[in-house]
Amino acid sequence: MSLAALCAALMFFGVVAYAIFAGADFGSGVWDLLAGDAASGGARRRQIDRSIGPVWEANHVWLIYVLVFMWTALPRAFAAMITTLFVPWLFVGLGIVLRGSGFAFRKFAETLSQARFYGAAFAASSLITPFFLGMIAGAIASGRVELLDGRHPDLLTSWTGPTSWVGGVLAVLTCSFLAATFLAADSHRAGDRDMANYFGRRALVSGLLSGAVAMIAIAPIESDADTLAGGLQGKAAPFVAISAVAGLFALWRLRARRYARARVGAVIAVAAVVIGWGVAQYPDILVDHAEISDVAGARSTLYGLLIVFAIAAVTAVPAMAWLFLLVNRRDWADDAPRAPSAG
Amino acid sequence: MVAVSASQLLAARDQMALSLGFHIVLSCFGVAFPTLIYIVHRRGLRGDSDALLLAKRWSKVAAVLFAVGAVSGTVLSFEMGLLWPGLMSRFGDVVGLPFALEGIAFFVEAIFIGIYLYGWNRLPPKVHLRTLVPMMAAGVVGTFCVVAVNAWMNSPSGFRLVTSADGTQRITDVQPLTAMFNNAVWTEFSHMFVAAYMVVGFVVAAVYAGGMLKGRRDRAHRLGFTVAFAVASVGALVQPLIGHIAGMRLAEHQPIKLAAMELATTTEHNAPLRIGGILIDGTVRAAIDIPGVSSLLARGWFNRPVPGLDQVPKADQPPANVVHNSFQIMVGIGTALVLFSLWFWWRRRRNRGTDRDLLTSRRFLRLALLAGPLAVVALESGWTTTEVGRQPWIVQGVLRVKDAVTPNGGIWISFTVTAIVYAGLATITYRVLRSMSRRWREHGEIDLPTPYGPPSTGGSNEVPNQREVPV
Numbered sequence: 001m002s003l004a005a006l007c008a009a010l011m012f013f014g015v016v017a018y019a020i021f022a023g024a025d026f027g028s029g030v031w032d033l034l035a036g037d038a039a040s041g042g043a044r045r046r047q048i049d050r051s052i053g054p055v056w057e058a059n060h061v062w063l064i065y066v067l068v069f070m071w072t073a074l075p076r077a078f079a080a081m082i083t084t085l086f087v088p089w090l091f092v093g094l095g096i097v098l099r100g101s102g103f104a105f106r107k108f109a110e111t112l113s114q115a116r117f118y119g120a121a122f123a124a125s126s127l128i129t130p131f132f133l134g135m136i137a138g139a140i141a142s143g144r145v146e147l148l149d150g151r152h153p154d155l156l157t158s159w160t161g162p163t164s165w166v167g168g169v170l171a172v173l174t175c176s177f178l179a180a181t182f183l184a185a186d187s188h189r190a191g192d193r194d195m196a197n198y199f200g201r202r203a204l205v206s207g208l209l210s211g212a213v214a215m216i217a218i219a220p221i222e223s224d225a226d227t228l229a230g231g232l233q234g235k236a237a238p239f240v241a242i243s244a245v246a247g248l249f250a251l252w253r254l255r256a257r258r259y260a261r262a263r264v265g266a267v268i269a270v271a272a273v274v275i276g277w278g279v280a281q282y283p284d285i286l287v288d289h290a291e292i293s294d295v296a297g298a299r300s301t302l303y304g305l306l307i308v309f310a311i312a313a314v315t316a317v318p319a320m321a322w323l324f325l326l327v328n329r330r331d332w333a334d335d336a337p338r339a340p341s342a343g
Numbered sequence: 344m345v346a347v348s349a350s351q352l353l354a355a356r357d358q359m360a361l362s363l364g365f366h367i368v369l370s371c372f373g374v375a376f377p378t379l380i381y382i383v384h385r386r387g388l389r390g391d392s393d394a395l396l397l398a399k400r401w402s403k404v405a406a407v408l409f410a411v412g413a414v415s416g417t418v419l420s421f422e423m424g425l426l427w428p429g430l431m432s433r434f435g436d437v438v439g440l441p442f443a444l445e446g447i448a449f450f451v452e453a454i455f456i457g458i459y460l461y462g463w464n465r466l467p468p469k470v471h472l473r474t475l476v477p478m479m480a481a482g483v484v485g486t487f488c489v490v491a492v493n494a495w496m497n498s499p500s501g502f503r504l505v506t507s508a509d510g511t512q513r514i515t516d517v518q519p520l521t522a523m524f525n526n527a528v529w530t531e532f533s534h535m536f537v538a539a540y541m542v543v544g545f546v547v548a549a550v551y552a553g554g555m556l557k558g559r560r561d562r563a564h565r566l567g568f569t570v571a572f573a574v575a576s577v578g579a580l581v582q583p584l585i586g587h588i589a590g591m592r593l594a595e596h597q598p599i600k601l602a603a604m605e606l607a608t609t610t611e612h613n614a615p616l617r618i619g620g621i622l623i624d625g626t627v628r629a630a631i632d633i634p635g636v637s638s639l640l641a642r643g644w645f646n647r648p649v650p651g652l653d654q655v656p657k658a659d660q661p662p663a664n665v666v667h668n669s670f671q672i673m674v675g676i677g678t679a680l681v682l683f684s685l686w687f688w689w690r691r692r693r694n695r696g697t698d699r700d701l702l703t704s705r706r707f708l709r710l711a712l713l714a715g716p717l718a719v720v721a722l723e724s725g726w727t728t729t730e731v732g733r734q735p736w737i738v739q740g741v742l743r744v745k746d747a748v749t750p751n752g753g754i755w756i757s758f759t760v761t762a763i764v765y766a767g768l769a770t771i772t773y774r775v776l777r778s779m780s781r782r783w784r785e786h787g788e789i790d791l792p793t794p795y796g797p798p799s800t801g802g803s804n805e806v807p808n809q810r811e812v813p814v
Contacts, residue, residue: 042796054461057453072439079432082424093421097414104410112794297436298517308443316450
């Protein structure tokens with residue numbers, strides 16, 4: 001593996017992490033949207049709040065990580081990708097702003113109507129953002145992004161092909177599947193069995209839907225995205241298989257209401273399918289138009305990125321591990337403990 | 344790149360200016376607020392219950408501000424590519440390293456804000472307090488890295504431009520560390536870092552000054568004011584020195600920006616310090632000139648020449664009026680804040696042992712209330728000075744802004760949407776914070792329960808669920 005490919009792999013590691021962790025946060029927003037009216041949905045929204053509150057900002061940073069690694073390691077591919085897919089990126093940006101701020105505002109809302117307003121902004125943008133991110137992935141994977149070299153990209157057709165629609169729908173469904181599994185496991189740990197089963201049922205449904213859409217998607221991908229289809233059936237086939245097996249395992253455990261185990265299966269299923277996408281299009285960065293080595297940045301910078309990654313591995317990663325350990329402790333899963341003197 | 348219209352370019356610049364101008368205030372809170380919280384939290388753990396109360400409230404304010412800052416910062420990273428692909432495609436690998444390091448700082452900050460906010464009553468108190476330290480460190484590193492990129496745009500280094508036979512330019516010899524530790528980085532970083540502490544200090548102090556003006560004179564208000572004002576004062580006193588060094592550096596590395604700041608049309612020995620003034624058709628009008636002082640400040644002695652705008656063709660000159668006046672606003676406010684800080688501490692010292700108290704003086708409190716917004720104005724003006732002063736270049740002397748902008752149309756639309764969304768965000772942030780503060784006052788409670796559902800029984804005002812999420 002060349003130095004540039006190694007940096008691209010490190011960048012893609014961020015894509016996988018973002019898909020899992022931020023994906024679960026996005027999906028939680030989708031379930032927030034579907035939690036029902038204020039009377040019946042209150043407790044569910046509270047659980048969603050508890051689950052993603054401490055972690056969403058950290059999970060969100062993976063996107064920054066990906067963008068920065070991409071423009072540093074593969075600057076021309078980054079410029080082509082973001083300029084060609086200008087419109088969906090704008091929607092992603094808008095969605096991220098409304099989502100993060102809506103979530104924070106809701107927590108401190110004074111009245112129910114304000115909480116509903118901010119909550120609606122948070123929940124609706126949790127649906128929009130992964131959808132457009134999925135469309136962006138579909139556009140790149142189907143070879144619709146080429147290097148700029150002075151030409152005007154087509155701002156509409158570049159991201160509205162069949163593979164983009166598949167990408168958008170699958171992104172929303174897998175995020176919802178992940179989130180429902182996470183929420184079921186979190187509510188179970190907090191001792192709320194009814195809530196756990198509520199999300200468990202939804203995890204089962206969204207998991208089945210994800211699987212079904214993935215199967216149906218084979219046809220449009222075959223006709224629309226040759227390279228991707230070839231890769232998925234060829235060198236990436238093991239990952240597709242792992243994803244299928246892990247997905248089935250998750251569904252099996254969900255049925256048995258073993259939510260902690262189901263969560264492991266769901267994470268592996270989603271990670272494997274995202275890795276499969278990367279492997280299928282390797283060594284292309286912009287499918288059919290540019291290989292990683294064509295657009296790689298200066299070697300000195302690529303070495304620098306390896307060092308940055310090493311620094312992250314000894315600073316941010318242990319910190320993140322501690323955060324995840326804490327939020328998975330029982331006393332963090334539950335409501336606020338009230339110290340007698342805390343007021 | 345494809346040629347773009349002037350209107351298109353203006354829209355892109357406006358959108359960047361708006362997004363940065365918005366985010367820069369929130370990022371100041373990300374950098375400096377953890378330190379303020381640390382001071383009161385530490386005091387609180389040593390038995391000061393008012394200080395502990397402030398720490399708890401401030402951490403909730405931080406939760407809101409950091410969330411909005413996190414998303415507005417993300418928008419900027421999008422816009423680097425959406426608006427300026429010509430910069431990122433050519434120089435992404437030259438300046439990428441500080442960006443990547445900033446990413447780590449952002450990770451650390453986001454992780455520890457989560458741990459800190461949810462750590463109340465869950466982590467052992469000392470461990471909990473210490474989770475603020477990585478946030479403070481991330482503030483230093485993050486500021487350095489982001490400012491390093493801006494400093495590089497002002498003082499580019501760490502690469503070589505090679506023009507081939509067919510006239511195309513190629514970038515070789517990329518040295519990311521040289522680019523990161525460019526000539527401008529230390530002065531720009533320290534100037535911005537101190538500015539962050541000044542902005543947060545004066546704004547927080549202004550909030551408590553406002554409260555005391557309304558007659559809320561409890562100890563928590565006095566403590567909140569004094570801690571914030573003390574931090575701001577230290578910043579205010581150090582800042583002119585850093586600014587002066589930055590100005591001297593400009594004389595060497597970006598003389599045209601300095602010329603615009605000083606409104607110097609021609610290169611002069613004994614160059615005057617111009618107060619006020621506007622450049623109309625190449626002549627300076629309505630300025631008060633103090634002979635020799637500009638030479639003294641920028642070059643170290645009266646008779647040394649200060650470069651003028653005429654050193655470069657008109658097309659390469661920044662809009663001097665904007666640069667000059669924003670610079671003067673920054674320096675004017677900065678000077679006023681120094682005097683105001685000195686006055687406060689001198690009076691406080693003199694009043695010691697007497698029953699006189701500056702915090703009961705309405706005149707003083709009104710000035711303190713004004714100092715908060717003024718510090719923000721100074722921040723924005725300083726940033727305007729450095730950004731507009733670099734025009735028409737995005738990378739000084741290397742790449743023009745118009746050659747870096749996106750070829751895509753419709754930027755006016757995205758600019759308009761950005762303007763509407765940010766105006767809404769600013770309004771809501773302000774209103775949410777006001778409402779939190781009012782409820783804290785009315786109920787005396789720290790935890791503000793979120794109204795997820797309608798009141799549970801008989802429409803009473805009772806909180807729907809007694810057990811609530813923290814923060």
